[in-house]
Amino acid sequence: MELLRFTTAGSVDDGKSTLIGRLLYDSKSIFEDQLDAVRRASVQKGSEHLNLALFTDGLRAEREQGITIDVAYRYFATPQRKFIIADTPGHIQYTRNMVTGASTANAAIVLIDARNGVIEQTHRHAFLASLLGIPHIIVCINKMDLMDYSQDVYIAILNDFQAFANQVFPDQDMRFIPISALKGDNVVKPSENMPWYTGGTLLHHLETIPISQDHDLVHQRFPVQYVIRPESDEFHDYRGYAGRVAGGFFHPGDRVVILPSHLESEIASVDTYGKALSEAHPPMSVTLTLKDDLDISRGDMIAGIEDFPEESCNIDAMICWMNPRPMQIQGKYALKHTTRDVRCLIHSIDYVLNISTLEKLTENKTLRMNDIARIRIRTTKPLFFDPYKVNRITGSLILIDEATNETVAAGMIL
Amino acid sequence: MDNYQLTHLKELESEAIYVLREVAAQFERPVLLFSGGKDSIVLVHLSRKAFYPASIPFPLLHIDTGHNFPETLDFRDWLAKSVNARLLVGSVQESIDSGRAVEEKGINASRNVLQTVTLLDAIEKNKFDAAIGGARRDEEKARAKERFFSHRDEFGQWDPKNQRPELWYMFNGKKRMGEHFRVFPISNWTEMDVWQYILAENIDLPSIYFTHERDVFYRDGVWLAAAPFMEMKPTEKVEYRRVRCRTVGDISCTGLTLSTADTVEDIIQEIAATRVTERGGRYDDKRSEAAMEDRKKEGYF
Numbered sequence: 001m002e003l004l005r006f007t008t009a010g011s012v013d014d015g016k017s018t019l020i021g022r023l024l025y026d027s028k029s030i031f032e033d034q035l036d037a038v039r040r041a042s043v044q045k046g047s048e049h050l051n052l053a054l055f056t057d058g059l060r061a062e063r064e065q066g067i068t069i070d071v072a073y074r075y076f077a078t079p080q081r082k083f084i085i086a087d088t089p090g091h092i093q094y095t096r097n098m099v100t101g102a103s104t105a106n107a108a109i110v111l112i113d114a115r116n117g118v119i120e121q122t123h124r125h126a127f128l129a130s131l132l133g134i135p136h137i138i139v140c141i142n143k144m145d146l147m148d149y150s151q152d153v154y155i156a157i158l159n160d161f162q163a164f165a166n167q168v169f170p171d172q173d174m175r176f177i178p179i180s181a182l183k184g185d186n187v188v189k190p191s192e193n194m195p196w197y198t199g200g201t202l203l204h205h206l207e208t209i210p211i212s213q214d215h216d217l218v219h220q221r222f223p224v225q226y227v228i229r230p231e232s233d234e235f236h237d238y239r240g241y242a243g244r245v246a247g248g249f250f251h252p253g254d255r256v257v258i259l260p261s262h263l264e265s266e267i268a269s270v271d272t273y274g275k276a277l278s279e280a281h282p283p284m285s286v287t288l289t290l291k292d293d294l295d296i297s298r299g300d301m302i303a304g305i306e307d308f309p310e311e312s313c314n315i316d317a318m319i320c321w322m323n324p325r326p327m328q329i330q331g332k333y334a335l336k337h338t339t340r341d342v343r344c345l346i347h348s349i350d351y352v353l354n355i356s357t358l359e360k361l362t363e364n365k366t367l368r369m370n371d372i373a374r375i376r377i378r379t380t381k382p383l384f385f386d387p388y389k390v391n392r393i394t395g396s397l398i399l400i401d402e403a404t405n406e407t408v409a410a411g412m413i414l
Numbered sequence: 415m416d417n418y419q420l421t422h423l424k425e426l427e428s429e430a431i432y433v434l435r436e437v438a439a440q441f442e443r444p445v446l447l448f449s450g451g452k453d454s455i456v457l458v459h460l461s462r463k464a465f466y467p468a469s470i471p472f473p474l475l476h477i478d479t480g481h482n483f484p485e486t487l488d489f490r491d492w493l494a495k496s497v498n499a500r501l502l503v504g505s506v507q508e509s510i511d512s513g514r515a516v517e518e519k520g521i522n523a524s525r526n527v528l529q530t531v532t533l534l535d536a537i538e539k540n541k542f543d544a545a546i547g548g549a550r551r552d553e554e555k556a557r558a559k560e561r562f563f564s565h566r567d568e569f570g571q572w573d574p575k576n577q578r579p580e581l582w583y584m585f586n587g588k589k590r591m592g593e594h595f596r597v598f599p600i601s602n603w604t605e606m607d608v609w610q611y612i613l614a615e616n617i618d619l620p621s622i623y624f625t626h627e628r629d630v631f632y633r634d635g636v637w638l639a640a641a642p643f644m645e646m647k648p649t650e651k652v653e654y655r656r657v658r659c660r661t662v663g664d665i666s667c668t669g670l671t672l673s674t675a676d677t678v679e680d681i682i683q684e685i686a687a688t689r690v691t692e693r694g695g696r697y698d699d700k701r702s703e704a705a706m707e708d709r710k711k712e713g714y715f
Contacts, residue, residue: 031691072559082604100581104583212418225432232469244431284428285464298439336584407579
């Protein structure tokens with residue numbers, strides 16, 4: 001069974017929580033005691049129907065205010081796949097949560113309220129999904145029941161969205177589904193109300209989207225996470241480099257280069273607990289041993305000998321700012337990239353992006369919470385990276401405020 | 415290319431191993447919170463795999479309420495020995511005796527909440543900077559909001575409305591003196607994943623997970639084990655039944671399931687057919703809608 005991670009994006013009242021509740025309910029992933037609790041709460045709140053949205057509320061404040069504050073993770077499985085849902089809030093002030101949920105997702109569901117069509121928030125959500133490199137976007141046009149299940153309404157919204165998408169992310173894999181989360185049309189069960197749609201239910205798409213190509217299987221990348229030295233009699237001279245394969249395939253006998261030293265060696269073994277492997281690929285956690293005794297530590301990278309990542313202290317990146325304290329130009333931050341910790345200086349802002357109009361504001365020199373901008377960073381030590389478009393692991397970074405220790409920005413290297 | 419897609423268990427295992435190695439790399443004094451339950455047993459197994467052929471680079475800490483099933487304690491001692499790990503025990507009884515914690519009274523008295531005092535004292539005394547736990551997001555609605563690396567202030571408190579964003583697989587373990595982290599490597603596992611993994615890896619479990627006969631009594635829809643310190647209502651009566659534990663806490667809060675499952679395969683079948691959540695049998699969660707959220711904010715597991 002494979003694992004698919006997906007995220008949901010929609011504005012307030014687009015029916016996002018209802019959709020997730022519907023997926024869980026119709027796929028029989030809800031237990032009796034959860035159902036009882038939601039039944040009781042629905043009655044208490046005076047809902048006519050079983051309020052499916054209540055399945056996804058977590059914190060007390062969320063139940064009180066009827067909103068989602070933070071990313072919540074949900075799980076369900078069908079005989080085909082296991083699913084992890086990152087349920088992210090749709091409020092504008094919570095863009096950081098959406099970016100968080102999107103960063104590890106294979107697919108994003110973008111919800112559109114059929115009554116409102118494509119609105120500013122839709123652009124924002126679709127753009128973020130694409131910026132975060134989510135391989136598959138599923139656009140669900142929801143509340144079709146309130147528009148008489150009209151094909152014309154669906155087509156108009158689809159065309160509207162596609163016009164925007166062609167301009168912004170022409171190569172993105174996209175699918176469109178007309179649904180009613182409340183009534184259950186095309187979520188798990190095919191809709192009898194929309195015979196004109198034959199493209200498969202949402203669950204069908206989630207079960208069948210091909211995901212084996214979502215990792216970078218081309219460029220050999222192994223960020224060293226931890227050095228294993230048993231210092232025992234049995235493994236006296238053992239020195240293993242533990243980590244998670246970030247790209248490509250690693251085999252015993254492969255010639256590799258170590259960064260930053262640029263020393264070359266050969267892989268002696270690909271180890272796991274009690275068993276040596278003939279091959280490792282993303283996202284496996286393994287331990288590599290090398291033929292030569294070299295000085296290698298956490299933050300170094302083992303890469304293919306004719307296939308280096310880029311190596312530089314000057315980084316151009318798109319970043320999403322996530323902290324109430326605005327970014328300080330010329331300010332210093334801690335930077336994490338793969339397993340490497342460095343410090344950096346914000347050199348300059350190229351432009352701040354208006355993600356509703358996609359206008360590049362070059363005059364704007366402040367970056368506030370939830371803003372997206374292209375910036376230049378200078379690091380104290382070089383990073384070994386690939387463009388984010390090529391590899392989401394070696395192409396991503398985070399910035400940390402050294403005064404508060406808070407994670408303040410997510411960066412995608414260009 | 416399809417064979418380059420890991421199975422869900424392999425992918426979850428790889429993720430958990432990555433998180434455990436990140437703990438060892440980022441923190442000076444990590445500790446693994448060991449409850450004797452299946453989730454923490456899986457964590458020990460994953461830790462062994464993560465650092466092989468070296469031994470596990472952190473000790474195990476058990477917070478003992480003094481009301482544990484004897485089978486759990488025997489198993490705990492055996493497991494620590496077999497993986498060659500140092501075992502530390504924090505005693506709730508000692509916290510009560512020293513006046514740091516006050517015993518609850520009455521019919522529903524439990525030492526479950528008191529564990530927080532003992533746990534935070536043990537973390538402070540040993541200067542642990544990261545406490546690894548087996549909590550899973552699918553268990554409970556407040557836990558669904560947890561990060562892998564979850565920051566705790568110097569009072570051990572969790573602030574769910576102001577958590578650090580957690581992006582990709584980059585974990586920010588930076589903290590001030592006196593603060594610590596809770597780390598949850600199996601966040602993304604479900605109950606079913608844990609059992610499938612136990613089966614696939616042939617992991618040993620304490621006998622109370624399998625069917626056995628025991629003195630029990632029925633209260634508010636849950637079977638509880640009869641024990642000298644369990645106060646019973648006059649209407650409740652002890653019966654001898656075939657039961658097993660679906661989750662393991664201490665005796666006062668662990669609901670038992672009537673079951674004849676005596677292998678992991680049987681248990682998987684039982685869970686696949688069950689219509690009640692795992693924590694549905696946990697007496698500690700029944701106190702209110704936000705029982706877990708409130709305990710977690712104060713520093714509970």
